[in-house]
Amino acid sequence: MTTPAHMKTKALNRIKLDTWLKENPPGTRIGDGHSFAFLDETTKREIRRKTLKAVAIPGYQVPFGSRELPIARGWGTGGIQLTLSLIGPDDILKVIDQGCDDSVNAVNIKKFVEQVTGVAMTNETARATLIQTRHRIPEQKMTDKQILVLQVPTPEPLRFVEASEEVTRRMHGDADYSSMWLYLYEDIVKYNEITIGSRYPVLVNNRHIMDPSPIPRWDVPMLNMADTLFLFGAGREKRIYAIPPHTDVRPLEFEDYGFRREVFPEGCSLCGSTNCFLDEIVEESSGKRVYTCSDTYHCKRQRNANKGEE
Amino acid sequence: MSAPVLSLKDLNKTYGPGCSQCSSLTGPEAERNVCPACNSVVACADISFSLHRGEVLGIVGESGSGKSTLLRAIHFDTEPSSGTMSLRFKNRNNNEENNGLLAGVNGHKGLQGLDVGTNVFLLSSYAKRQLRNHFMGIVYQNPMLGLRMHFSSSGNVAERLLMDGWNNVGRMRERTRTLFKRTEVDISRMDEPPSSFSGGMQQRVQIARALSNEPSLLLLDEVTTGLDVSVQARVLDLLRSLTRELNLATIVVSHDLGVIRLLTSRTLVMKNGRIVESGLTNQILEDPQHPYTQLLVSSKL
Numbered sequence: 212m213t214t215p216a217h218m219k220t221k222a223l224n225r226i227k228l229d230t231w232l233k234e235n236p237p238g239t240r241i242g243d244g245h246s247f248a249f250l251d252e253t254t255k256r257e258i259r260r261k262t263l264k265a266v267a268i269p270g271y272q273v274p275f276g277s278r279e280l281p282i283a284r285g286w287g288t289g290g291i292q293l294t295l296s297l298i299g300p301d302d303i304l305k306v307i308d309q310g311c312d313d314s315v316n317a318v319n320i321k322k323f324v325e326q327v328t329g330v331a332m333t334n335e336t337a338r339a340t341l342i343q344t345r346h347r348i349p350e351q352k353m354t355d356k357q358i359l360v361l362q363v364p365t366p367e368p369l370r371f372v373e374a375s376e377e378v379t380r381r382m383h384g385d386a387d388y389s390s391m392w393l394y395l396y397e398d399i400v401k402y403n404e405i406t407i408g409s410r411y412p413v414l415v416n417n418r419h420i421m422d423p424s425p426i427p428r429w430d431v432p433m434l435n436m437a438d439t440l441f442l443f444g445a446g447r448e449k450r451i452y453a454i455p456p457h458t459d460v461r462p463l464e465f466e467d468y469g470f471r472r473e474v475f476p477e478g479c480s481l482c483g484s485t486n487c488f489l490d491e492i493v494e495e496s497s498g499k500r501v502y503t504c505s506d507t508y509h510c511k512r513q514r515n516a517n518k519g520e521e
Numbered sequence: 522m523s524a525p526v527l528s529l530k531d532l533n534k535t536y537g538p539g540c541s542q543c544s545s546l547t548g549p550e551a552e553r554n555v556c557p558a559c560n561s562v563v564a565c566a567d568i569s570f571s572l573h574r575g576e577v578l579g580i581v582g583e584s585g586s587g588k589s590t591l592l593r594a595i596h597f598d599t600e601p602s603s604g605t606m607s608l609r610f611k612n613r614n615n616n617e618e619n620n621g622l623l624a625g626v627n628g629h630k631g632l633q634g635l636d637v638g639t640n641v642f643l644l645s646s647y648a649k650r651q652l653r654n655h656f657m658g659i660v661y662q663n664p665m666l667g668l669r670m671h672f673s674s675s676g677n678v679a680e681r682l683l684m685d686g687w688n689n690v691g692r693m694r695e696r697t698r699t700l701f702k703r704t705e706v707d708i709s710r711m712d713e714p715p716s717s718f719s720g721g722m723q724q725r726v727q728i729a730r731a732l733s734n735e736p737s738l739l740l741l742d743e744v745t746t747g748l749d750v751s752v753q754a755r756v757l758d759l760l761r762s763l764t765r766e767l768n769l770a771t772i773v774v775s776h777d778l779g780v781i782r783l784l785t786s787r788t789l790v791m792k793n794g795r796i797v798e799s800g801l802t803n804q805i806l807e808d809p810q811h812p813y814t815q816l817l818v819s820s821k822l
């Protein structure tokens with residue numbers, strides 16, 4: 212019996228793909244046929260224009276034409292597009308994922324940007340001119356010379372209470388936020404506290420309620436009156452928004468049920484820090500809970516400082 | 522006599538393109554409200570009246586006479602085709618409950634003072650929303666329209682307070698308790714959703730919600746339709762004592778002449794989008810002038 216024709220082709224293709232993968236290891240697959248920072252100039256110009264609009268109306272979600280990238284939507288493409296349209300040859304980029312410099316996501320984004328721009332990468336918060344982050348703000352205070360780009364899965368804070376985009380846009384237009392407040396009230400009635408963990412809604416510039424992306428509550432106060440420009444990019448939802456430096460950003464709260472940061476029972480098990488956001492880890496062998504800094508660079512810096520003291 | 526709480530002048534609401542013949546080809550004389558020339562529906566035409574503090578005005582008319590459209594236009598639920606409405610409200614101290622986290626639009630926050638005679642139909646939607654929240658309370662025939670059925674009942678009342686910038690949960694709950702006590706809603710059930718309540722209870726929650734911000738104007742849209750007679754009587758009793766006690770300007774829309782007789786002092790009779798007769802309620806019910814009113818009164822069971 213002979214192999215049917217279509218199976219032959221399949222086998223042939225598999226060999227071809229294998230060979231191709233061997234010949235083209237990751238990191239060499241994007242050729243030279245793209246402009247600096249991968250996106251074409253018109254796209255970058257559009258994103259910059261939308262970013263300017265976002266800066267001009269703090270907290271307002273500006274729609275933009277989210278482009279296809281060699282990364283699937285929902286994996287930080289909003290942040291990447293902002294980064295790519297802002298980055299220049301002299302920039303120094305830091306990418307973190309939940310505070311970690313070395314997670315797969317952060318490393319891949321760094322590799323990609325490095326390949327398409329050739330700019331320098333760093334883990335040092337203070338050295339970076341541009342920081343792209345997923346769900347954390349670096350612990351070290353950022354300056355007015357730096358920009359923080361945050362990746363956003365769901366840019367609409369009112370999605371908690373209203374499913375229709377048409378309605379939420381009208382609600383933003385009218386500053387009709389009573390249903391958001393009602394959501395918090397209901398939380399208190401049911402659980403005697405506000406149970407929102409991350410994505411804590413904030414009021415920006417006394418005008419728009421904004422989703423600060425899924426940063427922990429710990430990071431929310433860092434947005435208020437900061438020296439740094441914060442840009443938020445949602446690639447899948449096609450929205451850009453911003454908090455310009457020195458903008459009033461306040462978490463929603465009641466007089467008798469205030470906003471609270473997370474509280475940790477002990478400090479970081481590696482560096483001893485108590486004044487930073489910690490990850491809880493359960494040790495498998497003992498079942499013991501230990502805490503470590505979520506910001507890995509901050510932890511390293513603390514440890515080095517501790518060594519210096521000794 | 523002080524200026525009226527509400528005065529409405531030449532209100533028109535037409536659904537459709539409208540034409541120059543609309544007003545002459547429709548109305549009670551023509552016995553229709555669809556213009557034969559352009560097929561527009563003339564829901565309300567040339568409605569003018571004013572309402573003073575403490576006054577309870579009834580609006581009666583058959584289905585399709587435009588009474589609900591009129592109420593909706595007053596409540597800013599629908600935009601009128603033309604007309605002016607001016608309101609007079611007591612200026613409240615905004616800072617008393619002003620939550621610093623209340624969002625404003627174009628640098629304005631909360632209710633702005635109005636000049637006498639300002640046509641409120643021309644205000645921005647933000648200003649209208651604020652005005653509605655400060656100034657009006659509405660009770661709909663169908664509680665589904667006026668309440669969030671799956672939020673707690675206390676939350677339904679608190680929502681209007683939240684809109685007004687209240688930011689203390691304890692004080693809001695205290696205010697809700699007071700209102701529920703007054704409207705006879707079981708306080709031990711204040712955190713249950715209205716969907717678990719009976720129809721009469723839901724109306725009471727709606728009334729509490731409508732009164733939460735101490736409005737100057739109360740709008741009642743067929744509030745007792747669909748309730749059984751004994752419950753109707755108790756809700757009406759409550760409304761009658763509330764409007765007297767709070768000295769509210771009230772508009773009662775109903776097709777039930779019994780409700781009109783019980784609650785109102787003055788009545789407008791509407792047919793095909795026009796006011797065909799107006800005057801003291803007793804007078805209209807005892808000695809109707811317009812043929813339609815005569816029919817309405819004589820056909821009452």
